[in-house]
Amino acid sequence: MERRLYKAAAEGDVASLLDLLKEDPLILDRCTAWSYDETPLHVAAMLGHEKFVDEILDRKPELAGELDSRKLSPLHLATAKGYLGVVKKLLRMNVDMCYARDKYGRNPLHVAVVKDRVNVLKELVRESPHAASHKMEHGETILHLCVKHSNLEALKLLVETVGDHEFVNSKNDDGDTILHLAAADKHTETINFLMSCTPVEANSLNRNGLAAHDLLEQSGIEPMTTMALPSKANDQRIASPVQQKGSKKNVKKQYDWLERKKNALMVVASLTATMAFQVGVNPPGGFWQDTNQGDASTKPHHAGFSILADNYPVAYSRFLAINTLGFLASLSIILLLVSGLPLRRRFFMWILMVIMWIAITSIAFIYGLSITVLTPSPERNAIYEIIGFGIFAWAGLMVLLLVGHTIRLVLMAARNVKKIVTRSSSASLVMHQDSV
Incomplete structure (x- = not known):
């Protein structure tokens, strides 16, 4: 019977779900008690079956808070696949799952940035803006993720909604701000946005004593779009072992x-x-x-x-x-x-x-x-x-x-x-x- 339940979840077959519930009204309860890697809600959310998700949440809303073996919630999976309708239903049932972390320390907002699901990210931020301020391992914020994954649209969205001075200038464990990462990766468009539209501190130094301009110079380029970056006049360069x-x-x-x-x-x-x-x-x-x-x-x-x-x-x-x-x-x-x-x-x-x-x-x-x-x-x-x-x-x-x-x-x-x-x-x- 359990195999039939998971097959129905994979196919989004609501009729089969209803038949199974008539045969065994406790079948959804057994899913949370048995040692399965994931619940039927995980499967349905991952595959975007909205009606099936609705039926499960109506009968067993606490399943929205269950985590699988990788500590992923149904909201993580729906966010990763970009199913906005499913995400809205899960948020309506349990908005606190925006704070749930997987085994890598990422909450659903982080997953949305990594997978470039800007429309889903907008909904998550609207429902739970404070979840955006949670840091991951190595002290990285969601803004660091935006720069690392070249997700400028998500960066703009987050800066406009929750981008206060302290948040924008947060540093990871290496002392790098988002401007440091953008300069190191030569993301000139991101640099221009940060310098013109955010309260980013251009002269902030990382643990190596380098400002963003120093990281840009070590890449060997000096484009016109990055000339606005002020230099810290630091003589340290790490472009090569000889320079080091x-x-x-x-x-x-x-x-x-x-x-x-x-x-x-x-x-x-x-x-x-x-x-x-x-x-x-x-x-x-x-x-x-x-x-x-x-x-x-x-x-x-x-x-x-x-x-x-x-x-x-x-x-x-x-x-x-x-x-x-x-x-x-x-x-x-x-x-x-x-x-x-x-x-x-x-x-x-x-x-x-x-x-x-x-x-x-x-x-x-x-x-x-x-x-x-x-x-x-x-x-x-x-x-x-x-x-x-x-x-x-x-x-x-x-x-x-x-x-x-x-x-x-x-x-x-x-x-x-x-x-x-x-x-x-x-x-x-x-x-x-x-x-x-």
């Missing part, structure tokens, strides 16, 4: 440069901080060893006080201010380097180097001031000339460094602006062509 090897070398080279700079800055900052501290607590000229109230020929002084402060109060004030500046600059560098902050970019290294310039310049000024006040008056003119020449040479070197770095930064900024303008112009041209 070169990329790793470049990254390692930059990392080594930063480490060398950090180590050098730490050593120099420690030395300048030590020098500034020693000069601060032991100023040039030393301290008075006795206390003298003073008389007509001498000034009063007290033991332990700085001789320089009493004899040259203005020079001592300048000495103290410049020395404190250099000391604090050196301590700032040491603090930043040991703070654990991610100082892995050249920009931060340049900031630390500028602070170091301040510290070193302070040491140079302290040296010149100390030499001046410690030199006897008759010989100070010669000292002034030497110090003047030294200040002129030092200032020239500082100006040269500043001008060189300024020119370098201006050129880099100009190149970046040129790239942005070029991409913007290309994007405008693409949008104009699309509108035409």
Whole structure:
């Protein structure tokens, strides 16, 4: 009798079903209790027999929630074959089956995308839009499936109905968004749609630190339709093993440069901080060893006080201010380097180097001031000339460094602006062509 039931389901023979139910009213119940791979409803739904499906659902509606050995529901099978009428009947009976997952983690909406059943997908999304947000294995969303299976129509439908910012920018376990996948597979039409009609984040990086534009470039093409993609200016390329090897070398080279700079800055900052501290607590000229109230020929002084402060109060004030500046600059560098902050970019290294310039310049000024006040008056003119020449040479070197770095930064900024303008112009041209 069971064989006759499954034959009737395969043929969609409603009359035979009714005859079997008269002979054994519990025959449908036995199907759920026996260890069959699939129920008669699975067979009828897979073959699109709407009337047969109606008869079974009227008598045994809970069969709509049964799963076969592959964890497929009747809704999965009807969706895969594109039988919209059957899908509507199953949804009317049990809409929660939109959330049922097969052994691959796919619900009926995922199956509709894979099989390119856009009309069925529209009905499923209308009845259960939240099911579209469920992720599959490897963290992929239904939008990732759309791109992987080149189903642009399904992608447009989903973006229009449930495409909020978070959903559109969801990442899989590799950190790839749908824009990454579209760029990697060279789906230019999909890229244009995402860039013009969705809130996709074009500069989002995957786990390899690559933006969508980087994945597009590694494919070896640069079509006009994809020029709108902004670049992350990332030097990593994975188009070939040779490029991968070169990329790793470049990254390692930059990392080594930063480490060398950090180590050098730490050593120099420690030395300048030590020098500034020693000069601060032991100023040039030393301290008075006795206390003298003073008389007509001498000034009063007290033991332990700085001789320089009493004899040259203005020079001592300048000495103290410049020395404190250099000391604090050196301590700032040491603090930043040991703070654990991610100082892995050249920009931060340049900031630390500028602070170091301040510290070193302070040491140079302290040296010149100390030499001046410690030199006897008759010989100070010669000292002034030497110090003047030294200040002129030092200032020239500082100006040269500043001008060189300024020119370098201006050129880099100009190149970046040129790239942005070029991409913007290309994007405008693409949008104009699309509108035409």
